[in-house]
Amino acid sequence: MKQGILSEILDYSNRANPYPLYEELRKTPVFHDGTGPYVISTYHEIQGLLHDPRLSSDARNLAATAVDPLAEEADEEASALPPVFLRMDPPEHDRLRRMTNRPFGPPHSPYRIDGMRGDLKGIVTGLIDDFADPGRIDIVEQFSYPFPVTAICRLLGVPREDEPRFQVWAGIIAKSLDPDPNVDPRDRLKGGHDAQMELGMYLAGLIQERGKKPGDDMLSQLAVGHGQDGTMSTIELISTAALMLVAGHETTVNLITNGMLTLLRNPDVLHQLRREPGLAAPLVEELLRFEPPVQLLPQRTPLVDLEVCGVTIPKGSAMWLVLASGNRDPLRFENPDRFDPYRKDIQHLGLGSGIHSCFGAPLARLEAQLALSELARRLENPRLIEDPPPYRQNVALRGPRHLYVTCDGIRP
Template identity: 65%
Template sequence: MTQTQGSLVRRITDYAHRADPYPIYAELRKTPVAHDEEGPYIVSTYWEIHGLLHDPRLSSDARNLDPRAASELPEEDDDPGLPPSFLRLDPPEHDRLRRLATAPFGPPHTPRRLHEMRGELTRIVGELIDGFEGRDRIDLVDHFSYPFPVTVICRLLGVPREDEPRFHAWADTLAASLDPDPDADAAERGRITRQARTELAAYLSELIEERRRAPGDDMLSALVGGEGPEGRMSRVELLSTAALLLVAGHETTVNLITNGMLTLLRNPDVLARLRKDPHLVVPLVEELLRFDPPVQMLPRRTPLSEIDIAGVTIPQGASVWLLLASGNRDPQRFPDPDRFDPQRRDNQHLGFGSGVHSCFGAPLARLEAQIALTELVRRLDEPRLLEDPPTYRRNAVLRGPRHLPLAFEGLRPSGSPNGFRNRSPNGSRNRSPNGSR
């Protein structure tokens, strides 16, 4: 099926649908592979997406795009200061860099790293929730969902926490560059993106040189000094990998935690079950990754040769968008897909992608979300939404609320499952739905 750019790409990226893109995805699934005239091929059904994620003929390297399709790319791929990360490369280059990046992150080289981080993650979460004391409302994004993973990735990489405001701005700019917004000023966005990439590259270069002179026990030191059978990373590879870890290490987790709390507050029966049974959080996070994933789509893939799929021939060099969030709601794969069910069986979702480019930070993101949601539910007394739907970020790829205002009646003490403290100053538990007295 062929549609016009305005009737398909613009609908997917239209901010008016950001709060609930799923009806559009359901409509798209009627035609598993749709083609915008002179635009991308959009794949929306589970098995077709899954197959392409495992198909070596589908490239992640923008250099393989036909020049006409490449016009939708941000102007970053020829940047000598901060080149694309290994996520934008194909095997064997991708595989070599991924192995080097993974070595200090977990098995088989450091099999206990995540396990040993659990106590530290729980402590950070506890301190952030303790900071709610004296309040009866918060913005979950500003007060919790953002500072938690940022603190974690700073400590993991060995980035000074006081530098966080600087890379916050860079991360926002680079994340925005992923958004295929047809209405954006491409030239202006390209200029802002190049500036952010240049500044981030200069900052990381200084950090890398510091680690060369005085290595620590952080991941950046391990990447700088790491060497395997395939050698070690070059300077530009170190820069692009460090930038990937710094940006991707918190951007998606912010949305995962925020989407998770929003979903729980919309499903109070599930919230009550999690409060009674904290072990429910493991399948709950998996269901959340299916039901409302932080990464909605993977744009800008391209076939290295013609690919026939679902009765459509996608030509070599064409731009392909994989709508992961749509595949996660495909009724041909998941029964009753629009229902949030944390005890769903056979939940092989696409929330972290699949195949060689599956998210290698997934174990950390899972652990962060499990700890964050468990403690928020345990410690917040009668939390409730103050806005529904909340205000969403502009980004259609990394989708999540920009703010999530919550009200609550008090805090359970840290480390104790019983009793409440920190009620509102007048001790009142009777508030209107908008939180006013």
């Protein structure tokens, strides 16, 4: 194992295909170059750590001497809003996650997401109808970016006339999380910070309105909810709503875009999806294994000295859990580098696991299923214009910045 493997993973020139690097990384399941993070790359070890209460997601538990290039980058991109439950440990994490889940999913709101199916289908239909030039479609800008932002707005109860403002804020914040060598880092960070402030002020006003006159949207129910944990404070509610907008949006954009790219590289599967719409559900699960939108989880640290595969990881050390590598582990998945939507054993790591498993998974799954099945059905003979496409700089949230596609027409 060469010591420069982490530099190669961070190197943008390898963004289009990091999987050979992950294969090399798995030869040393717990890799440490002596100065950087401890990197875990094999399926069973990652799965075990995701369920281990001795592993913290709270950056305050990271030792001052720990070196983690992604954590340092996150510190530079300090949020204008308080920490979200994603970056907390129990019991505070559990309290806020329970309160957020109450109006979102089972057992209290079992039909929240499925009840959005018709609205989501309408958004997808409208976006595809608006493809002006079938000869050159940017799947990211024209489809996979606006779709989840609009969906989150509808879920939260943002007035439709304000949805364009949310799209602008989401776009600026997303760019602030994605380093661009052509943009001054100070300008990028200031833009993200200012957008978060504007978003926070807007949400504060909306929360105040919903508290006085609640509707059946999620933001209203969070504002007036009365569960075992009481109600959220205004600042907690602002941070949680912003988390749903930004985190849910960014990962779903990558999921849909990675999915369309994978289908175009596997035209036989694309044709099968067109003939068998029911294939969408297992196809998305295989996609979450094969090309997960979240490649790795940084900013994890052990609360005690932790032994993994015979290696002692000292308390307070920086750790990376490389989910995308675990998903290609041949000790867990047969023919892991093959995209197979009929794969029977599909317990992937694409949505995480344990207490920090993806909160928005039900919505992300439904969005991806509707998006990919409709694109497969309506685009006539679609082909890639550029392969590989240009990728985002972000190593953890991996996906194309643009995905240019040409087709012979748009079916009704």
